[in-house]
Amino acid sequence: FIIILAVAGVTAFNLFYFFSIVNSFNPLKVIVGQEARGEYLTRILRFSPLPAFRFINENLKDDDTVFFVGEQRTFYCKRKVVASNVFAPNPLIEWADRASDPEELRREFKLRKISHIFYNTREAERLRGYGILDFSEKGLENWVGLLRKLERNVIFSQRNLIIYQL
Secondary structure (H helix, E strand, O other), X not given: OHHXXXXXXXXXXXXXXXXXXXXXXXOHHHHOOOOOHHHHHHHHOOXXXXXXXXXXXXXXXXXXXXXEEOOXXXXXXXXXXXXXXXXXXXXXXXXXXXXXXXXXXXXXXXXXXXXXXXXEHHHHHHHHXXXXXXXXXXXXXXXXXXXXXXXXXXXXXXXXXXXXXX
């Protein structure tokens, strides 16, 4: 009898847990076709990059390369990307720290045939504790200086998502 009660308790807990997850993510609308996959992912992903990916996929040329800053999720981006993650060194840090000025940092991107920068500012802030933007003082000056120069080259901006053309 105790075993039956234990199994019933574990089963009830698992069912409660399962349905609370299903309720919080609410994927059923996608399954039955009431909500598009892209809309669902944009709604459910924290600081979702999908609106920027949609813009990239629809507007950039096939041979363009996009450098991701603050964003690790690349799956839905259908162009060539250069992205780091919290477990690997971020090449942007090295390039910015080594550059003598913002223009040299820009040339570094061009040298590597990178045509655009995609910056997810909120995701970068969320990941800051992992050291993804730990510039030296000079590197930070170069990065901020480059962003200032590129302000007139913003081709997409929505909430926390910015795409710069180099």
